[in-house]
Amino acid sequence: xxxxxxxxxxxxxxxxxxxxxxxxxxxxxxxxxxxxxxxxxxxxxxxxxxxxxxxxxxxxxxxxxxxxxxxxxxxxxxxxxxxxxxxxxxxxxxxxxxxxxxxxxxxxxxx
Amino acid sequence: xxxxxxxxxxxxxxxxxxxxxxxxxxxxxxxxxxxxxxxxxxxxxxxxxxxxxxxxxxxxxxxxxxxxxxxxxxxxxxxxxxxxxxxxxxxxxxxxxxxxxxxxxxxxxxxxxx
Numbered sequence: 762x763x764x765x766x767x768x769x770x771x772x773x774x775x776x777x778x779x780x781x782x783x784x785x786x787x788x789x790x791x792x793x794x795x796x797x798x799x800x801x802x803x804x805x806x807x808x809x810x811x812x813x814x815x816x817x818x819x820x821x822x823x824x825x826x827x828x829x830x831x832x833x834x835x836x837x838x839x840x841x842x843x844x845x846x847x848x849x850x851x852x853x854x855x856x857x858x859x860x861x862x863x864x865x866x867x868x869x870x871x872x
Numbered sequence: 873x874x875x876x877x878x879x880x881x882x883x884x885x886x887x888x889x890x891x892x893x894x895x896x897x898x899x900x901x902x903x904x905x906x907x908x909x910x911x912x913x914x915x916x917x918x919x920x921x922x923x924x925x926x927x928x929x930x931x932x933x934x935x936x937x938x939x940x941x942x943x944x945x946x947x948x949x950x951x952x953x954x955x956x957x958x959x960x961x962x963x964x965x966x967x968x969x970x971x972x973x974x975x976x977x978x979x980x981x982x983x984x985x986x
Contacts, residue, residue, distance in 0.1 A: 792972045804963060804979035805915070812972060850915065858903060858920035858928045858970050864913075 763788045763855055767863035774841055775871050782836040782866045784851035792854040794834050796825050799848045799865065808849075809836070841870045874898045876978035878964050884984045885954055893949045893981045895964030904947045905965040905975060906939065908932070915963065921947065922970065954985045 764787045774780050784794070793812045797805040809818045809825040811834070817826050824837040834851055848867045852860040877896045885891050897904050906918040920928040921939055938950045947966075951958055961980045967973040 795974060797977070802982075805965075805977040807974055807976060810974040852915070854972070856972075858922070859905070859917035859930070860907075860915075860975060861917070862915040 763791075763853060763861040765851060765853055765861050765863040767849075767851060767866050769866060770864065771867040771869075773869040773871060776841060776843060778841050778870075779837065779839050780841055780868070782838070782849050782851075782868070784834040784836070784863055786832045786834075786853050786861070788855065789829050789832050790855065791829060792856045794825075794827055795852050795854070795860065796823075796834075796836050797850040797852065799850055801848075805850065838868075841868075843870045843872050846870050874900075876964055876966055876976055878962075878978040878981050880981060881979065882982045882984070884986065887954060887956060887985055889954055890950065890952045891954060891983065893951070893962050893964075893983070895947045895949075895978055896945050897947055897964065897966030898968075898976060899945070901966035901968050901976075903927070903967045903970050903973070904939075904941070905967075906949045907963045907965065907977075908960040909963065909980075910957075910960045918949075927970075951983075954983075956985050959983055959985045 768783045795810045796808040811818045811827045822839040827834045848865040850865045852862045879894045904921045909915045919933045963980045964978045965975045967975045
């Protein structure tokens with residue numbers, strides 16, 4: 762069964778800093794990997810989708826990479842802002858029309 | 873921008889009662905999903921639905937649960953005989969196609985079973 766792990770569980774950085782969030786998965790046979798943002802008590806906002814054939818995706822200040830063979834993905838956030846404070850979730854699709862989620866990294870950006 | 877909507881935002885029910893959670897997926901999407909998140913835990917897949925039938929379901933999705941697309945826009949999750957441990961946030965999602973497509977999530981329904 763696919764297991765998804767995210768490290769660190771929580772991260773606190775000063776505003777303006779660049780940061781990296783990590784995601785690892787146990788089964789490399791994935792269709793894609795998706796990064797989400799979740800604000801407290803709210804739904805999930807899709808940030809980036811990387812297909813299994815891709816190595817990188819960018820959206821604004823966000824850059825996600827995927828190394829399928831090693832079972833790893835990173836989400837790079839440039840020039841962090843207080844509004845980036847949220848929990849970031851990664852999820853992998855194994856092709857069975859479902860997503861396996863990690864436990865998330867709770868990010869706090871200090872003004 | 874089109875989005876997935878869910879009603880109600882919060883549902884409180886007594887143990888043993890039946891609840892129906894409602895979702896309106898994005899209009900041109902063909903695949904629909906339900907997930908749940910127990911407080912402090914991972915988001916867990918429950919079921920996926922395509923072409924008016926279940927395409928995949930998890931071990932959690934037992935006979936207590938059912939899904940339906942009663943008309944051209946709504947997608948519902950019914951939970952029979954609710955238990956205390958069914959208390960969770962339930963998320964509906966949709967995607968244009970299946971496994972290799974981006975899933976878009978609704979804001980969730982918080983279910984509290986007393």
